[in-house]
Amino acid sequence: MKILIATDMEGISGVTNWDQVDPAHGEYARFRKIMTDDVNAAIQGAFEAGADEVVVTDGHGDGTNILLEELEARARLNAGNSSPFSMVQGVDNGVNGVLYVGYHARAGSQNGILAHTWSSSRIANVWLNDVLVGEYGLNGALAGHFGVPVLMISGDQTACAQAVELLGALETAVVKQATGFASAECLPLKTAHQLIREAASRAVLRSKAGNAPKPYVVAEPVRVTIEFLQPEQADRAVRLPGAKRLDGRRIEFTTADMPAAHKGFRAAVALALP
Ligand SMILES: [Zn+2]
Numbered sequence: 001m002k003i004l005i006a007t008d009m010e011g012i013s014g015v016t017n018w019d020q021v022d023p024a025h026g027e028y029a030r031f032r033k034i035m036t037d038d039v040n041a042a043i044q045g046a047f048e049a050g051a052d053e054v055v056v057t058d059g060h061g062d063g064t065n066i067l068l069e070e071l072e073a074r075a076r077l078n079a080g081n082s083s084p085f086s087m088v089q090g091v092d093n094g095v096n097g098v099l100y101v102g103y104h105a106r107a108g109s110q111n112g113i114l115a116h117t118w119s120s121s122r123i124a125n126v127w128l129n130d131v132l133v134g135e136y137g138l139n140g141a142l143a144g145h146f147g148v149p150v151l152m153i154s155g156d157q158t159a160c161a162q163a164v165e166l167l168g169a170l171e172t173a174v175v176k177q178a179t180g181f182a183s184a185e186c187l188p189l190k191t192a193h194q195l196i197r198e199a200a201s202r203a204v205l206r207s208k209a210g211n212a213p214k215p216y217v218v219a220e221p222v223r224v225t226i227e228f229l230q231p232e233q234a235d236r237a238v239r240l241p242g243a244k245r246l247d248g249r250r251i252e253f254t255t256a257d258m259p260a261a262h263k264g265f266r267a268a269v270a271l272a273l274p
Pocket of ligand 1: 008009010104135
């Protein structure tokens with residue numbers, strides 16, 4: 001059994017504001033260590049439940065947040081952000097299930113810590129075949145294309161609820177109760193790590209027993225609709241080959257399959273920059 005732990009930073013234990021996840025800020029050093037410890041808790045849980053192999057993908061910013069020197073020795077780390085599948089790099093490589101650690105709610109959510117979808121400065125909403133998704137959905141659909149289910153998520157209560165609503169009854173570790181965009185009642189780290197470890201363990205046990213959630217499979221071809229925050233961003237992003245403009249803020253394009261949709265979405269987000 002091979003497990004991919006797909007990580008992000010906004011849903012990590014104790015994170016409540018942007019400074020804590022910004023490498024340019026003094027608080028970041030604390031929180032990348034906490035991120036590493038959240039990930040280690042999930043690795044331990046996965047191995048306890050009988051995983052044979054665990055690969056971790058660092059999915060926040062430039063993908064160089066997790067401290068390799070402190071990572072559980074049994075795991076391996078996909079670092080950097082230019083990889084083909086970005087936040088779920090490695091998902092096409094014989095993986096049996098994905099565990100999300102440190103995930104956050106989609107853009108526009110109420111009571112979601114730093115809720116956004118890929119880019120907080122560019123994206124208002126994203127739909128796959130008219131279904132509103134966040135990063136949990138974009139990455140979950142890519143995993144689903146390869147027949148891989150998402151088995152677990154850690155983050156705030158809103159991120160966990162959104163993932164369950166879209167992806168099925170996966171295991172959750174609610175490490176903080178968001179009371180706003182940048183405020184939460186946070187569990188102490190010991191407690192949070194125990195929750196993550198137990199959720200990861202249950203997730204792998206369920207997968208081994210054959211009662212894990214089904215892969216999230218989006219019908220292909222895939223229609224991707226993106227609503228930007230500013231019309232100027234849509235002006236730029238519509239240069240993506242095959243994209244058409246729907247209105248002031250929205251563009252749309254259709255791809256043959258989910259890997260192309262995932263790459264096309266990331267390309268459109270990049271194009272939207274001046
Ligand atoms: Zn994110």
